Amino acid sequence: MSRMEGGCACGKVRFSAEVASPDAYLCHCRMCQRSSGNVSLALLGIEQAKVEWKQAPDWYDSSPIARRPFCSSCGTSLGFQFREGSAHMDLTVAAFDDADYFKPTHHFGAESMHEAWLDTRELPQTRSEEYQPLQERWTRAGARPPA
Template identity: 60%
Template sequence: MTRMTGGCQCGRVRYAAEVDSDDAYLCHCRMCQRATGGVSIAFKNVKRADVHWEREPDRYASSPIARRGFCSACGTPLTFEYVAGSDKLDLTVGSFDDPSRFRPTAHFGVEHRHDAWLDTRDLPGTRCAEYQPLVERWREAGSDVPE
């Protein structure tokens, strides 16, 4: 088991989780698409008892069977959890301080998967710090482009 930390964008909600593997999955269901505004979301499934919150996330009852943890200050999605019957929950991979360790091992909700978004390796890419309009906005705000 490895102890990993994470939290929301603004830092209001923080957690530490005991992680037993690099396995993660992508959920493509319509509820996750609507909850995140994305075509899918990456989750790491962990035992509830292995997550320790410095500050509990706010929770939204997204359906009669589940709720989603998030930060009400910045809007960061943090969890998906069944209301009853499970000793596990899903943490959003992007909310980990270092999400690079995780690897997708499965897809869920594939009936709503948008296959065109799965393999984008051949598309051109631009680093944030190379995009001058963004660099200028950050400089005007008195900072550098965040990493």
Template identity: 65%
Template sequence: MTDTMDGGCACGRIRYTARIDDDEAYLCHCRMCQRSSGNVSLAMKNVEQAAVTWTREPDWYASSPIAKRPYCRECGTSLGFQYLTDTTKMDLTVASFDDPSRFTPSSHFGAESIHEAWLDTSGLPRTRSDEYQRLVDRWDEAGAAPPA
């Protein structure tokens, strides 16, 4: 089951098409991913570097002596992770895909840095964006529609 999927940054400056062989993704909890994203984990999809075609080359950040990360310098979207040497693979951030719903988490990486309280949040109250009137009003006042 090989498909192609599109993705990109929030402002649309950086776009990509990736060949996807399966639906598995993973959550990375390592401190580098936490610090680079400002979040407790990053949902990542591992792909072959040769399977990714950029319509515009992303900006790259040397996040450590062993890796670099593609991103958009205009909107700040984190697009992935790539080791500098000895690999044909890279990761793309799941949320940067146009339709991330296809992917299912299959494992955790960087388990030494997991923040357990953030793993199972199924019992927390939920509010839909389109039901939060203050947010709906802001979009209306801006004459725009929220991102789909």
């Protein structure tokens, strides 16, 4: 069991979670696609009792059966939770400070999967630090890119 920290992009919402395993999954269901604005959402299933909100998130009732934690300041999607009857919830993998710890083990909502986005290893790759226009914007802003 590992105690792991995480939160939103702006830092307003923070959580701590007792994580039993690095096993996570990709959800491709239309609700996750729409709530995240992405083709899939990387999630970690966890017992609600193992999650401690240091600064509470806002909640969006995304359907008659579910709600989703998020930050109303920066818009970060933080997970998924059935409205009632479940001791479990899901947290977004990328919201964890150490997202590299997690590994995908399966797909869910496969009926809405966008196959073309699954294996993109053959596409050209550009590292952020190598893209000069981006680095110049950070410099002009007097700031540094997030780590």
